[in-house]
Amino acid sequence: MAGPYADHGRDPTPKHNESIYPFGREEGTRVGTALRMVLLRSAHSYPDFAKAIFQRAIGDKDRRRKVYSDLMTFSPIMSQVAPDLLADLAEAQLMEELPLDEYNRKRKEREEYYKRLEEVRAIPEGDHTPNQQRMLDHTHFPIGADRFDEDDIGIEQYNNFYQPPSALHEPFKSLFENSPAVALRLIRNLSNHATEGWKQLHIMRKRELGTPIPVPVEFPWGKQEFWGDWRAYSWGQGQLAPTALECAFLALTYWAFKQVDSGRPHQRRHQRLRGGKRVPCGSWHRPRPPT
Incomplete structure (x- = not known):
């Protein structure tokens, strides 16, 4: 192969999904x-x-x-x-x-979560989708989410x-x-x-x-x-x-x-x-x- 890339034995044209600037993330x-x-x-x-x-x-x-x-x-x-x-x-x-907006937002999110959880629990055992089963397996109950100190302004x-x-x-x-x-x-x-x-x-x-x-x-x-x-x-x-x-x-x-x-x-x-x-x-x- 002639040309400047002969010694490398490779085609300089970038392949599919190959960047011409091969930078890592850093x-x-x-x-x-x-x-x-x-x-x-x-x-x-x-x-x-x-x-x-x-x-x-x-x-x-x-x-x-x-x-x-x-x-x-x-x-x-x-x-x-x-x-x-x-x-x-x-x-x-x-x-x-x-703080009050955050409190109201989190309260609404919790109410929606518990409502959804109740609906999923009402589904007969064995009829749950994978996502519903994961929801049941990893139920969480937030603790201390409503605590606000005097720096929360x-x-x-x-x-x-x-x-x-x-x-x-x-x-x-x-x-x-x-x-x-x-x-x-x-x-x-x-x-x-x-x-x-x-x-x-x-x-x-x-x-x-x-x-x-x-x-x-x-x-x-x-x-x-x-x-x-x-x-x-x-x-x-x-x-x-x-x-x-x-x-x-x-x-x-x-x-x-x-x-x-x-x-x-x-x-x-x-x-x-x-x-x-x-x-x-x-x-x-x-x-x-x-x-």
């Missing part, structure tokens, strides 16, 4: 990560490719969980190219199902990307530097979601936690209501909350005091900070410079 992951980084570094020149990466991550929970930390490292760039997409990605990752609790809590974590740092309006929108949404989760916990655990009562406050731009207790008030100091929410409030506080130091109008600043209706209220203390 190699393919590395190549994918490298290509993603190239496209994101080029976001200023080719924004559509970078936006597509973020949009795919927002719409795919499994993909988002795997690449979230990598995508957040490009916050300094994406906060200029597509700040809304950057905030949308953070919301998609950090805002989880609210609808914000992702365990994300090592936000350890240790700091005002310099992304995307909050870059959004406040390059698009503060989007940063405020992101933190309002996270805060309102967490506060709604806090209220739902009090509905679910009324006997232990009591009945929440809002604090009405009159502002020059109108009346707003605020919810919280000593634990929720501590969120604004970066304490007693899921770490991502702690980072969000630390970044907000740091930015707010920088606005004070710069001499920005006091009333307008407070209106922007209190733009949400359910933001927990509490005293703010001037933070130390973030490290």
Whole structure:
């Protein structure tokens, strides 16, 4: 056989189901990560490719969980190219199902499971399909599924990307530097979601936690209501909350005091900070410079 493949004794044409790029899973992951980084570094020149990466991550929970930390490292760039997409990605990752919604969903799923189990048990022995028999052989009764603690407020609790809590974590740092309006929108949404989760916990655990009562406050731009207790008030100091929410409030506080130091109008600043209706209220203390 003549030609460059004569020494190998094989036809270079790939067979059926044979890839011309024979990467294993690990190699393919590395190549994918490298290509993603190239496209994101080029976001200023080719924004559509970078936006597509973020949009795919927002719409795919499994993909988002795997690449979230990598995508957040490009916050300094994406906060200029597509700040809304950057905030949308953070919301998609950090805002989880609210506790009462989760409770109702699981309760409905259990009721449907028990109903189906009862129907299968009513079928005469020997007439079960393989799937029905497996259902009978592996009956499960969930224990402790309805237990919710005070950290179950609808914000992702365990994300090592936000350890240790700091005002310099992304995307909050870059959004406040390059698009503060989007940063405020992101933190309002996270805060309102967490506060709604806090209220739902009090509905679910009324006997232990009591009945929440809002604090009405009159502002020059109108009346707003605020919810919280000593634990929720501590969120604004970066304490007693899921770490991502702690980072969000630390970044907000740091930015707010920088606005004070710069001499920005006091009333307008407070209106922007209190733009949400359910933001927990509490005293703010001037933070130390973030490290």
